[in-house]
Amino acid sequence: MFLQQVVNGLTLGAIYSLIALGYTLVYGILTMINFAHSEVLMLGSFMALGLATFAPAVFGTGPLALVAMFVVGMAGAGVVNVVIERFAYRPLRHISRLAPLISAIGVSIIIQNAAFLWISTQALSFPVPVPVTQLEFAGASVSTLQLVILATSLALMGLLHWFVEHTKMGKAMRACSDDVQTAGLMGINANKVIAATFFVGGALGGAAGVLYGMNYQVVKYSMGFLPGTKAFTAAVLGGIGNIRGAVLGGFLLGFLEVFASGYIPNGAQWRDVIAFTVLIIVLLVRPSGLLGEKVAEKV
């Protein structure tokens, strides 16, 4: 039973981590909570679903369709995130810190209602293009789908790490994250870097949306809100703006939730209370999250 709960926690944590990365990337560069990220995730999964519904003729079923769904979901979500940044955040960038947040809330409301009105007012079932089998493993039941989810998220995290650490754009992103103005003076085109960051963050959100859709096989216009808030919490838990922190926070929250509902009597209904209480305690001990650097005070 313990092993089974570990498997459950890993799957949940992997998804939270991916979403948390989207929040943390944007935060790292603009210090803003991208409230619309949960809606980007929802749109990503809807786009993948659209592909799966309308284009099985091209890709058939099987691994190719799976890859195509990821490509469409990630690219679509990335583009949406860039468009949102361009029109709803960029005009407000240097004016006030809270105005982009309100704009983001507005965008989130618009996207959710648009999906409700024009895509579907109800939950839709989400296909898994590869056959899923259950593997028995030391008393725990692991599905091949869970393995796909874990592998995909770990691969994406590795890819992100490589991108940020070893490419020119990644270097520019790190520079902007340290200090946008100085980076600009050094000849970095901040607008371009910020757009790239939003694309990468959105793509990760889209990937998470596809995984989320496949794991639960149901998607709905309001699906983004809950995992969005939780992943944001996870990002803060790990230290917002910190990439490794987001991954750590995501897995930690996944395990926390699983063990709270699995081992504490009546734990399921107190699960979120427990998770948030742990968050508060962690932040009181480490005010910048688990891996966050101490923020220098503004002088």
Place this chain on the structure above:
Amino acid sequence: MRLLRAKWAPWALLAAAAAFPFVAHAVELPYLVRVGGVIGLFMLLGLGLNFTLGYVGLFDLGYIAFYAIGAYTAAIAMSKGVPAPLAVVLAAVVTTAFRALLGVTILRLRGDYLAVVTMGFGEIARLTINNLDGLTRGPKGMQLAAWRPLGFVSADPNIQYYLLILAAVALSALASRRLEDSRVGRAWVAIREDEVAARLSGIPVRHYKLLAFTLSGVFAGVGGALFAMWEQFVTPESFVFWESILVVSIVVLGGMGSIAGVLLGAFILAGVPPLMQATLSAEWINYRYLFFGLILVLVTLFRPQGILPSSRREAELGAE
């Protein structure tokens, strides 16, 4: 605009607002009295959050938790036979105590870390209310006995509560105004603009932050109690995260730290959805919140400093 700055303008507005429900009834639009009352409740919440978010710049995403605590304190007190006026006072006291307790614990956190912790507290409060069936009846909600203190003015409970809420809003605005100009108010703004400089000038930053954070509990407590008594029913469904977001939007969109701005922000954000409810036709009713989101984005893009930014803030930011 100049008219609005005149000394007598607030009093004239108050008189007009007090006469409004009777006019609305006379022209057979009683629905507007209800809408006015709801706007008033959000004005109260906005003025309360303005202390933390507007004056001191503490980002609070869980303010609605205290509205809930106020509402449930009033409901529980009245179910135990406490007279209604006393229940309002009790709600204010209990809410403020909770707020102070939370403030002491978390106020050393900064910026968005504070935001996320308050958001967490908001969810903790709602879920706890939902799970403590013995005390709060959980998801079934609690009924409240009718309290109609202004029966001599009108038999309509909507008019009575409209006037009660209006009085609370007027008192809160007055209190905010007085505090703004006091030593305390100036210290708050100093902290908001530059905490380090404020500390170096000898302002006890921690105390002043805690004071602002705690004071905003009073407004939420009174507002929650009035809400519960007006509806005669409370349920955890009323206190979701979205409501906290709405109050934050009211303060930011109206103009942080500006009393008139917050009042106008509440007027727009709390007033537009119910007015659309009455005016949109059957084909368009589903689009209500799509339009609401559009309004939120457009107003922010055109007035990023808020619709009516505080004059002090405007002067400072203009000089930058």
Place this chain on the structure above:
Amino acid sequence: MSLTRRAGLALSAAILALAAGCGPKEQVVKIAVAVPLTGDMGTEGQGLRRAVELAVEEANAAKRFPYKLVAAPYDDRADPKEAVNVANLIVSDPRVVAVVGHYNSGCAIPAAKVYARAPVAMVSPAATNPEVTAQQLTSDWQGPKMVFRVCPTDDVQGSYAAEFAFKKLGKRRMALLHDKSPYGQGLAEQFAKTFGGLGGKVVSEDGVSVGDKDFKALLTKLQGDKNKPEGVYFGGLYTEAGLLLKQMKELGMKLPFAFISGDGSKTSGLFDVAGESADGAYLSIVGIPVEDLPSAKTFMDNYKKRFTGAGEELKPFDHFGYEAAQIIMAAMERAGGHDRVKVIEELRKTDYTGVLGKTTFDEKGDTLNKIVTMTQAQGKDKVFTTVK
């Protein structure tokens, strides 16, 4: 500066439009549908709106009334505050003769107080909290008794399911789950009461949240429970029920480990979520199953014919919404007009046979139709068959 003026103009325009909307025009009579049309519960609310629209359209086509009957939609967003707003708006429109609504108990309870003062009848198709109708009997109630409910309260279904589990399936140890909503928790509590009374044992009780997606931790706990539950009773709606069923299958929990739930889960949406994993789930419903009742069959066929868009499938409470509208229209016919008070009086005398079977109301306004039927999901054909 100009913005304030513009805002003022827009507002006065809005008020004028509102005033114009209330003026006397052609002879139109409205049945209000006050449900969540947007937000998380918009799915269920839109279904109810369609069901009432269908009933009204059919009545107009058959020329049952000498005036045009309209189903007027109002959006309460599943928010109690907005529900009371909506109630105030509805009572201020003299053309509204009665209300079908609200979907949530948390909305129905405070809104009913507003309808009572008008008074205008409220017939709820889905709010199952006993308080919705019981509050009318308290001394605090201001107005006549005008709340009716066509769906049964939780006690009827919960008890039936408990007897079914104990006597028919021979279960002695059951685990209890619910979604912490008034509906789900009410069902589960009643199940526990009856099951315990029969001598069975409820080995665990857990609450989840509407919108939760991952129940594996919880299910794994049930699997490892040393009290060895023989099945689970779930009080809640189809999305969570479907996810539970699917994740149960993934964890290897299959029949004879029973899954029993109520009418909130008996809808084609269950198959959308769970697919073939839904196979074998027991779902109680109130009344005779629509598949076995000719009048209900017609309703389902007409609904399918009328609403063909994506997401416009029948939702679990739609037939209650349709029936509520039918009962209101029958009362209007008997009242010989659309006087609100007369309609309330006629509603009290309701004796109507329709898609739910026979509906009459007790002194609280609750339906006396307490026939419960157990159905079982057939995963392969995506249908529900009656368990005899």
